[in-house]
Amino acid sequence: MFGDFGHGTLMTLFAVWMVVRESRILSQKSDNELFNMVFSGRYIILLMGLFSVYTGLIYNDCFSKALNMFGSSWSVRPMFTSPKANWTEELLKNAPVLQLDPNVNGVFNGPYPFGIDPIWSIATNKLTFLNSFKMKMSVVLGVIHMLFGVTLSLLNHIYFKKPFNIYLGFIPEMIFMASLFGYLVILILYKWCAYDASTSKIAPSLLIHFINMFLFSYNSDNDNKNNIPMLYSGQKGLQCFLVVCAMLCVPWMLVLKPFMLRQQYLRRKHLGTHNFGGIRVGNGPTEEDAEIIQHDQLSMHSEEGEEPAVEEVFNFGDVVVHQAIHTIEYCLGCISNTASYLRLWALSLAHAQLSEVLWTMVMHVGLHVKSIGGGILLVLVFAAFSALTIAILLIMEGLSAFLHALRLHWVEFQNKFYIGTGFKFLPFSFESIREGKFDD
Incomplete structure (x- = not known):
């Protein structure tokens, strides 16, 4: 609103x-x-x-x-009473605007x-200040909102008793988003707290740091030439670790789940688990993975009024395509959704x-x-x-x-x-x- x-x-x-x-x-x-x-x-x-x-x-x-x-x-009086102030009456008459200097004691309380x-x-710089503030607040609220949505998916997996979706879906999704965009929120909050009026001129750009984080661009000579100092000690190692963790989550979501579901299907088939009329019978496990099981209804009308048998058919190719679409959509969606906020x-x-x-x-x-x-x-x-x-x-x-x-x-x-x-x-x-x- x-x-x-x-x-x-x-x-x-x-x-x-x-x-x-x-x-x-x-x-x-x-x-x-x-x-x-x-x-x-x-x-x-x-x-x-x-x-x-x-x-x-x-x-x-x-x-x-x-x-x-x-x-x-804010108060303008200390700027004229401070011994460090170089303001003169002539300068005040010729200046179109008055710039408040927060470095002078008493100007900013x-x-x-x-x-x-x-x-x-x-x-005169109202829009510059408010735009920066509102833009960062939108990113912070957006990332928190999306992390809350991912957390709600955990409740769904627990309720429907789908452990594979927790270990192969929720955990890598949470790590991916927290490692990249959760870290960006932490950088925003850290910059607000770490820099004051005296050090604001050397405050680095978070956008440049976030781009360099993906490019692994940490050349000290380039940093000095472009005036991009580090925010804190150990930033290079931590950011490289977070990017590697986020990249490992992609094959974690893309590859492991289809193979694990295929192994589960073969184990069910080996144990003789069948599905008749929607009712499971046999000695196999009871977990259901309805999103990757295709039920082909086979007409077995041997007797009148008998329920048709249902046989589980696992299509590995469809599962791989479905999981690839979900992985690509989630990874790209984390970027586009954050920008959408x-x-x-x-x-x-x-x-x-x-x-x-x-x-x-x-x-x-x-x-x-x-x-x-x-x-x-x-x-x-x-x-x-x-x-x-x-x-x-x-x-x-x-x-x-x-x-x-x-x-x-x-x-x-x-x-x-x-x-x-x-x-x-x-x-x-x-x-x-x-x-x-x-x-x-």
């Missing part, structure tokens, strides 16, 4: 109104299809509004303006208690800029008229500002944020544990039971 305290509050109040008057609205049975669609998603809209309020407080953004709740942690410092709303940054940037444009080009006009007619003009301008805010920033941007969030959950998150195969859903019905539509 977009991060704006003001717009989130309006959306939350609208959702609360629909929830409180739920029974009365249902009794009226409105024929307005558009309103009925919005009313059906009242609880989702309520959650969207609450999350927008929370994110807006973090971004300190309310109708494109910052809230000065705790005062600013520590992090803001909650959210973004309000002074950034008037800074950057849409959180893009949506926040687009909403903030649209909100600022509306304030500057609409509301700003009515507030700067000093004549008597300024009051009347302000009423008209505020009406236009409200209509545009509701139509563009709440309805259109809210729908866009909902669709993008739905895509992130369906594609990037649920593909880590949801397969969508199994039995066709049939609602409970006594008539279906009498007709024998339900299988045992």
Whole structure:
């Protein structure tokens, strides 16, 4: 959801109104299809509004303006009183902007208690700072979200009693993602904590380090020429180890599982395990691997009313192709899915800029008229500002944020544990039971 305290509050109040008057609205049975669609998603809209309020407080953004709740942690006075400062009155007159130097004692008094410092709303490098912050936060949240999805797949494997999927699927998948993108999250958090104002000029680029990690480019001469210092001691050895671990996970997922399943099938066949009418009989193991076993129904109507026999046929080629597709999709998906979470940054940037444009080009006009007619003009301008805010920033941007969030959950998150195969859903019905539509 977009991060704006003001717009989130309006959306939350609208959702609360629909929830409180739920029974009365249902009794009226409105024929307005558009309103009925919005009313059906009242609880989702309520959650969207609450999350927008929370994110807006973090971004300190309310109708494109910052809230000065705790005062600013920046002060310009020490720059003129410090003996290290070289500021003169002539320089101040000729300088188009004033640059705050956090290296001077007293200029920066520590992090803001909650959210973004309000002074950034008037800074000329506001977009540069916020873009970097929101981009990294999107990557951090995205990787955590995907790791949670992979963890949910473990619960599926345990519930369906498929140990092969745990040892040959979940473990290498978790190692692959944690070794590469989990390590990237750790680098982001480490850089935020390890560098301060005095060392920020020598802070290396995480993107260059991440690319060099895959290329094994650790030539000290090249690093010195390109001004790319190491983040910490032992970084080269650790990164080489993580890349090797990630590369070993690819054949682990690609090769081992088909051969292990083939060996399990041969062992079942040797022990005389069969499957008749969906009921397993014999002395073989009881684990089921439905995703790689093809059941060919052989008609054995020796007696009338007898259930047809089912024989397990293991196609090794199909299993290899299926596992290769899954491995390639997962490995490439880790890269594309991580990049896809950057849409959180893009949506926040687009909403903030649209909100600022509306304030500057609409509301700003009515507030700067000093004549008597300024009051009347302000009423008209505020009406236009409200209509545009509701139509563009709440309805259109809210729908866009909902669709993008739905895509992130369906594609990037649920593909880590949801397969969508199994039995066709049939609602409970006594008539279906009498007709024998339900299988045992």
